[in-house]
Amino acid sequence: MVKQKVPVKKNETVTLLFEDLTHEGNGVGKISGYPIFVPHALPGEEANVKIVKVNKRFGYGKLLDIKKVSQERVTPPCDVFYKCGGCQLQHMSYDMQLExxxxxxxxxxxxxxxxxxxxxxxxxxxxDPWRYRNKIQIPIGEKDGKLITGFYQARSHRIIDDMDTCLIQNELGDRMVEAVRRIATDLGIVSYDEKTHQGVLRHIIVRTAFWTNDTMIILITRTEKIPQQAELIKQLTETYPAIKSIIHNINKEKTNVILGKKTRTIYGEDYIFDTIGDLKFKISPRSFYQVxxxxxxxxxxxxxxxxxxxxxxxxxxxxxxxxxxxxxxxxxxxxxxxxxxxxxxxxxxxxxxxxxxxxxxxxxxxxxxxxxxxxxxxxxxxxxxxxxxxxxxxxxxxxxxxxxxxxxxxxxxxxxxxxxxxxxxxxxxxxxxxxxxxxxxxxxxxxxxxxxxxxxxxxx
The missing domain is CATH 3.40.50.150 (Vaccinia Virus protein VP39)
Incomplete structure (x- = not known):
């Protein structure tokens, strides 16, 4: 059996005409029948691509410049779209996303x-396919002595530190994350460091009820106690009266799993309420509820x-x-x-x-x-x-x-x-x-x- 030769090499620059999309939204172009998957490329486009990975059956490329642009291409409204791994399709018209x-x-x-x-x-x-998510889960890091919050850069554990907002998340939730970050920084509460397994704040989760505006904040820490807890609660609830519940979750493990096993309510109720149609639902910290x-x-x-x-x-x-x-x-x-x-x-x-x-x-x-x-x-x-x-x-x-x-x-x-x-x-x-x-x-x-x-x- 003749071994088929791969027609491209890693780091080579090639010109591709894109024919299709993968289920993840990557553009698919071929050289001598060999498929190359390229994020942010659209069918009908022709572009120069740098080959970044080569397997026996397919390769991956990075979009360098587009020579022929699809009519379905739009400018992503999010400033960090090309860094962040949260969204994959903002460069694509909504009609094309649905198709x-x-x-x-x-x-x-x-x-x-x-x-x-x-x-x-x-x-x-x-x-309106924006600002729809009623649940935010966001990691916390530190830069220049201040807490930072942001999603991880695609395929990494580096927090995008210039991320002020997320356009698919509820605006109220966005503001809650900003408030926790700012107040916790002022109070000297430090972030968790996953390399040293030291520090305090690991993640913030915000759940907002779409119809009632009730809000639950879940603070995930490595430690049993939150430093300056009373002052943190006071400042948060004075700033945002919509906060009906603040939950403390303790996760001492070296893990990527966000929530630990131990949860306690430190302010307000154990749950928030939301409605779907004419039914009312109680949502607790671990409830599965469509986002x-x-x-x-x-x-x-x-x-x-x-x-x-x-x-x-x-x-x-x-x-x-x-x-x-x-x-x-x-x-x-x-x-x-x-x-x-x-x-x-x-x-x-x-x-x-x-x-x-x-x-x-x-x-x-x-x-x-x-x-x-x-x-x-x-x-x-x-x-x-x-x-x-x-x-x-x-x-x-x-x-x-x-x-x-x-x-x-x-x-x-x-x-x-x-x-x-x-x-x-x-x-x-x-x-x-x-x-x-x-x-x-x-x-x-x-x-x-x-x-x-x-x-x-x-x-x-």
């Missing part, structure tokens, strides 16, 4: 699920439409979190069962049901793949199953449990089109038929896309 995401879902439906015939609808996007409130309503409305729940229907919501989808379903169903592995989330789900006066929702702590076979053994036969798993998709045992329960419909909500397609194929082979897939843009300016699949059981 790229639809193609991403289409490709995996074809290549992974082998379901070419299933319609993948145009992506449901935002009217884009505007699009969450769009996503849930579509999931409810697909579920098509009637007043006599029994529904299971696997990976139910704090009960967001469950409670929307409970407004229409006879009974809803939710299962989730995180005990705090189930506690919140039960409180949220009570908060909204819904008595037909029952929540259980446990792994869905273990609880659902147990439910089957008890004779539970749901009409509809809604599943919203993490990025890795559904466990095989959970997929089998869904098949054994034989519901009329399965609504599969996914944050990873590849694992969605893999699981749809398994469910198809077990007697379900995928009707349609609806992508939703939950994360504008980034390469991520959410999608909902509707499956119906074959009837003999």
């Amino acid at each position: 790229m995401k639809r193609n991403q879902v289409r490709n995996v439906m074809r290549k992974v699920a082998h379901l070419d015939h299933v319609p993948v609808h145009p992506v449901l996007g935002m009217e 884009n409130p505007t699009q969450t309503k769009v996503l849930y409305d579509k999931a409810l439409e697909y579920a098509n729940v009637g007043s006599e229907d029994v529904v299971i919501d696997a990976y139910c979190g704090i009960g967001t989808i469950s409670l929307f379903l409970a407004q229409k169903a006879k009974k809803v069962y939710g299962v989730e592995i995180v005990p705090e989330a189930i506690r919140d789900a039960k409180e949220n049901a009570q908060l909204n006066g819904l008595t037909n929702a029952e929540f259980v702590v446990g792994e869905a793949e273990k609880v659902m076979p147990w439910w089957t053994a008890q004779g539970l036969r749901p009409d509809v199953i809604v599943v919203d798993p993490p990025r890795k998709g559904c466990d095989e045992a959970l997929l089998q449990a869904m098949v054994d329960m034989a519901p009329k419909r399965i609504v599969y909500v996914s944050c990873n089109p590849s694992t969605l397609a893999r699981d749809l194929r398994i469910l198809e082979d077990a007697g379900f038929e995928t009707q349609e897939v609806q992508p939703v843009d939950m994360f504008p300016q980034t390469g991520h896309v959410e999608a909902i699949g509707l499956l119906c059981r074959h009837t003999m």
Whole structure:
């Protein structure tokens, strides 16, 4: 067998015509059939590129200068876009972002699920695809004796220290981060140093409620105590009365994981409230709550439409979190069962049901793949199953449990089109038929896309 020679070398400069995009939004150009992936390049563009990495099957390049510019190219409004790893698509028109995401879902439906015939609808996007995130997680460092906050530079652990704002984050949250940084600097509170494992402040998390403006600040430290804690709280809450909760989380480990195991409330409530539609939700520090409130309503409305729940229907919501989808379903169903592995989330789900006066929702702590076979053994036969798993998709045992329960419909909500397609194929082979897939843009300016699949059981 003749070994194929790679047609480019590292550090070589080449001219590329870009034909396509990867699922991350990198431009794809080819030399003698050899693909080269280049961040910030767009299809139809011709550019000079420096080769920075070479593998047997593909290479990576760095954009030097563009000779022919795409009409879809826009100027990123963010000053640090080309440094930061948070957004990948600000250089691309929003229409092109939506089309790229639809193609991403289409490709995996074809290549992974082998379901070419299933319609993948145009992506449901935002009217204003900026300032949508209701949760900020930001590391803290130090420069010239002052605290700095900023995201890590792409593929590094260097904080971007000239980052004053983030254009996909809630403005109130942005101001909270600035206030913590400024007040903590004035009070002489030092940042954590991950190299020496010394210092105090590691991260700031800010959660803002979109509809109520309630705000929770979570301060993550290496130490058991926050120096000058009382004065820090006083100055923060006097500056911003919207702060309803300040939480101290202690993380003593040498780890990239943000939150430690120990959490205590040092000001106000243990939670904040937000609303989606006509339902109210309690959000605690560790709650999973969708980060884009505007699009969450769009996503849930579509999931409810697909579920098509009637007043006599029994529904299971696997990976139910704090009960967001469950409670929307409970407004229409006879009974809803939710299962989730995180005990705090189930506690919140039960409180949220009570908060909204819904008595037909029952929540259980446990792994869905273990609880659902147990439910089957008890004779539970749901009409509809809604599943919203993490990025890795559904466990095989959970997929089998869904098949054994034989519901009329399965609504599969996914944050990873590849694992969605893999699981749809398994469910198809077990007697379900995928009707349609609806992508939703939950994360504008980034390469991520959410999608909902509707499956119906074959009837003999």
